[in-house]
Amino acid sequence: MEALYRTFEFPAPVAIEGCPCCISTRGTDVLLTTPLRQITGQSLWRYVSGVFLTIGDQPDFRYLLPRILEASVYDPGNAHDPEIVLGKLALADWxxxxxxxxxxxxxxxxxxxxxxxxxxxxxxxxxxxxxxxxxxxxxxxxxxxxxxxxxxxxxxxxxxxxxxxxxxxxxxxxxxxxxxxxxxxxxxxxxxxxxxx
Structure with missing residues (x-):
């Protein structure tokens, strides 16, 4: 986990872009104002659901990725299943x-x-x-x-x-x-x- 955080140590993006009718329901402001390691799986839920479909792009995805993966492993009740989370890597052209x-x-x-x-x-x-x-x-x-x-x-x-x-x-x-x-x-x-x- 620590190696992942070190490798993907990027500054928080200024904004997370998205479809205007969707972005307001995704709670992205919390993702940008909360320290990365303190973002809850529940807060990430709506972002992960829509990333690369209606909101988000590679910079914000890479910034959030260590926390998304950590929540998926250690807080699975408040995170998406591995097939959803890892499937986003293909959309990100990893x-x-x-x-x-x-x-x-x-x-x-x-x-x-x-x-x-x-x-x-x-x-x-x-x-x-x-x-x-x-x-x-x-x-x-x-x-x-x-x-x-x-x-x-x-x-x-x-x-x-x-x-x-x-x-x-x-x-x-x-x-x-x-x-x-x-x-x-x-x-x-x-x-x-x-x-x-």
């Missing part, structure tokens, strides 16, 4: 950004996936398997990140319950939103249908 920024994002998603997998495995110990790891995978796929390393991680013995659950759901109970990340779904099918990464 592969055109500086290499250190791309690498910082990939490293962050590595850690996020591991945390999500740990959460799913902890729930598996209680008789229920969550879908946090799948959610991060789907978000990464929407951002056009190659999934291979995370799929390989699912092949590790300690991840077996999560992999087995995903394989069981693969034929018909996976998130329907995978349709919007077809390349990622192809990668997923390798491990989920053939049981190998």
């Amino acid at each position: 592969r055109s950004w500086e290499l250190d920024q791309q690498r910082a994002l990939e490293s962050f998603v590595d850690a996020w996936f591991e945390k999500a997998l740990e959460n799913d495995l902890a729930e598996a110990d209680e008789g229920y398997i969550g879908m946090s790891a799948e959610s991060v995978l789907f978000g990464a796929a929407r951002a056009a990140m190659p999934l291979r390393r995370w799929l390989f991680r699912l092949s590790a013995p300690d991840a077996a319950p999560v992999l087995a659950d995903m394989q069981q759901r693969f034929s018909g109970d996976m998130s329907p939103f995978w349709e919007f990340a077809r390349e990622g779904l192809k990668e997923m099918s390798t491990i989920l249908s053939q049981e190998r990464a």
